[in-house]
Amino acid sequence: MAKKTMTLNLTDAEMRVLDTLSEQKQMSKTLLLRQALRLYQRVEERLEAGGKLFIEDESTKEKSEIMML
Amino acid sequence: MSKEENVEVSEVYLFDNPENAFVEAELWDAITEKNLADWEADWIPHLFKLLKSLKQKGVVRKLWPQSRHWHWSDKVKDIEGKLSNQCFSIVCDSSTQAMLITDLARRSQLDVQKHSHLVYVDFIEVAPWNRKELIGHSPKYSGAGSILIRAAIELSKQEGFRGRLGLHSLPQANDFYENKVGMTDLGLDKNYQNLRYFEMTPEQADEFVMKGEDS
Numbered sequence: 001m002a003k004k005t006m007t008l009n010l011t012d013a014e015m016r017v018l019d020t021l022s023e024q025k026q027m028s029k030t031l032l033l034r035q036a037l038r039l040y041q042r043v044e045e046r047l048e049a050g051g052k053l054f055i056e057d058e059s060t061k062e063k064s065e066i067m068m069l
Numbered sequence: 070m071s072k073e074e075n076v077e078v079s080e081v082y083l084f085d086n087p088e089n090a091f092v093e094a095e096l097w098d099a100i101t102e103k104n105l106a107d108w109e110a111d112w113i114p115h116l117f118k119l120l121k122s123l124k125q126k127g128v129v130r131k132l133w134p135q136s137r138h139w140h141w142s143d144k145v146k147d148i149e150g151k152l153s154n155q156c157f158s159i160v161c162d163s164s165t166q167a168m169l170i171t172d173l174a175r176r177s178q179l180d181v182q183k184h185s186h187l188v189y190v191d192f193i194e195v196a197p198w199n200r201k202e203l204i205g206h207s208p209k210y211s212g213a214g215s216i217l218i219r220a221a222i223e224l225s226k227q228e229g230f231r232g233r234l235g236l237h238s239l240p241q242a243n244d245f246y247e248n249k250v251g252m253t254d255l256g257l258d259k260n261y262q263n264l265r266y267f268e269m270t271p272e273q274a275d276e277f278v279m280k281g282e283d284s
Contacts (some may be wrong), residue, residue, distance in 0.1 A: 001077060001098065025186070027229035035173070035186060035228070038153040042174045045151070 094161035106166035166215035232274025
């Protein structure tokens, strides 16, 4: 599929996070940002449809709601 | 109807059983209107004919193809514009032979790769005339399912997921995923219609791809 190129301006702190995540996930920065965009779209769709986003503690099964702005 | 623009086409080969020879086919990185028209005009009537035959033979309903209620037009409509869903289809002899919908927003459950991104195989189906277990004899084309699994592996690698795959299998397909594809069986998933959940590691993906066309 054809792709387009864009320039992205990030602060040092943002770039450090991108570097860290990229290393942790063993993904290039481009692939990581593309994945982030997919997940962001998915979350937005669920929220717009009236859903809520929770993180569940695997051991205690306790749920904490994530606030999405 | 011709295929739409922006569809990337790769050359693949299916095995034509009546001709006893490999034939050229096309792997499309989309499910288009043409594929859906084929599903509606060719797959469904063929499937109904086969169901009628199973009924006449007295085969109980639980042994009928478990994907028979899948409505591909609705499924494709549901994911329109969604970045996390990538589709594929195989076309041979001007007709759609198989279709696949993937989801790139899922995480791994297998301990060795827990929480890693993977390509989740949401729906995969081959045309009724290519299903040996359904027609009771040699299918028209073999290999379509394996080609789509390889396409999902390739997508997983392209997206930085290293070939990791996950899927919930219909009971009739458990043997295929465990023994032919070589995925790890994580057991019945009570949170997903009690279907068996399978996962593929990067090593299993490489092994499956190395097996080549005979898989």
